[in-house]
Amino acid sequence: MxxxxxxxxxxxxxxxxxxxxxxxxxxxxxxxxxxxxxxxxxxxxxxxxxxxxxxxxxxxxxxxxxxxxxxxxxxxxxxxxxxxxxxxxxxxxxxxxxxxxxxxxxxxxxDLVGHEWGLNYRVRGRHAGQDPLLFLDLRNARGWIKAHSAGQSVLNLFAYTCGVGLSAAAGGAREVVNLDFAEGNLAVGRENGALNPQLAPMQFVQSDYFPAIRQLAGLPITARRGHKLPPYPRLEQRQFDLVLLDPPAWAKSAFGTVDLLRDYQSLLKPAILATADNGVLICCNNLAKVAMADWREQVLRCADKLGRPVRDCQVLPPAADFPSHDGQPPLKTLILQF
Structure with missing residues (x-):
């Protein structure tokens, strides 16, 4: 050693x-x-x-x-x-x-400023949360979005501090919607927007994932058994040209449970339905114990069952500063073209 x-x-x-x-x-x-x-x-x-x-x-x-x-x-x-x-x-x-x-x-x-793909980001070594304000292993995905978002409507799900949204705005997106449950995360997203005043303004929606994405997808909203539905923002059913789905490994609310190991489909299905025909869905899974081949098969099968078969599926690996000896990095990213 x-x-x-x-x-x-x-x-x-x-x-x-x-x-x-x-x-x-x-x-x-x-x-x-x-x-x-x-x-x-x-x-x-x-x-x-x-x-x-x-x-x-x-x-x-x-x-x-x-x-x-x-x-x-x-x-x-x-x-x-x-x-x-x-x-x-x-x-x-x-x-x-x-x-x-x-x-x-x-x-x-x-409060400091870091830079990625020519954009300014808020940097804090300590803040109310535990994780850094910018997840570095998603840099290649943000770069891909910056290069492919011109003229597109973009939905950034589990937006955290809205780096994906900022990249889309920098790429010339005509509309960027960032959705996250935590107002503190969106507040940093607003800071990131203010640090890049040359970009068009983004939209910010504070909401639990399940009621927001199910409204966009035209699906009914249900509560977990034994829970009363709390208030949530009302959204119109619609689709986006480019959707980013990067959920945490696990989270629970009155509306449902985020569980990347046992139930990725409940997250994926409405995200697919909120993606336009000929649109792109970029989906991520950060669980090391989930193999890329198994997860990819699961994702494609879910799309087929919805009658939205994937025309092209591209694997986007993290950059070389996140090496993986076995070629199976914890963060797995798929670019799905419908």
Whole structure:
């Protein structure tokens, strides 16, 4: 087993061409060390603009190892980066905010700006949630959408901080609708929009996924057994030219349960119905235990049952800063052309 220093040096060497390419395309947000595949399980090191975000999920780093990794990366990139260390080895991957190993400087925790595909994104090393404000493994999908959204109506489901919507707006979409249950996520999406004032305004819908997508798809809304339907925004039935479906692994509400392992179809079916004829649905599954071949078959079978057979199905892998030794990365993305 190589030392962390050796593993990190190898990872930086392997990324050199990619980092050059990313900088040329206007991107300074990327993964520098993917520990599960590069020799240190449970450790990730990501760059977000001026910030270096180090996270541990299995056990904390020592202060010496943390500072040595920071110094090595700054030297390799020939740029000082503000260090934030989030130890998430406690229960439910929650950040240990007591910072027993390292306390970030105030400048590192201030509101910063990172860049991807030439767009500006809000960066915060710490915020009310647990995860970073931009998921880096979806960068290739955002790039694809930016390149294929001109003149399209775009629906961004489980929008989080609306990076997909921002990419669509930058690509010339005529309409962008971001849908997410959490107002805090959409608030960051609005910030991202404000950081790119040259783009057309986006729309934001705060709603549980199930009532929103079922209304758009023309399906009835039902509550989980024993639950009364809470209020929800009313939406008209309609279809979009380009739809992005990137759900969390699991979530439960009064309207239903998001469960990527046992019931992806309940998410997928209405998303297909909300996609226009000759439209595109990009769907994601981030469960490592789900094999691409099995999930792809399930997705195509669901479309066939709905009478919406897929004319073309393309696999979109994450970029090279998310290596996978077995060719089965946790994040799986399919581009479905109807």
């Amino acid at each position: 190589p030392s962390l220093d050796q593993a990190l040096r190898a990872a930086l060497h392997n990324r050199q061409d990619l980092i050059t390419e990313l900088h040329q395309q206007g991107t300074d947000c990327y993964r520098l060390f993917h520990g599960s595949q590069e020799g240190a399980g449970g450790l990730t090191i990501d760059r977000y603009g001026e910030q270096l975000l180090v996270q541990t999920f299995h056990q904390p780093l020592s202060r010496d190892d943390l500072l040595a990794a920071h110094a090595l990366i700054c030297s390799h990139l020939n740029q000082p980066l503000l260090l934030v260390y989030n130890d998430r080895s406690q229960g439910n991957s929650r950040i240990d905010r007591t910072d027993p190993v390292y306390q970030a400087e105030p400048a590192a925790l201030a």
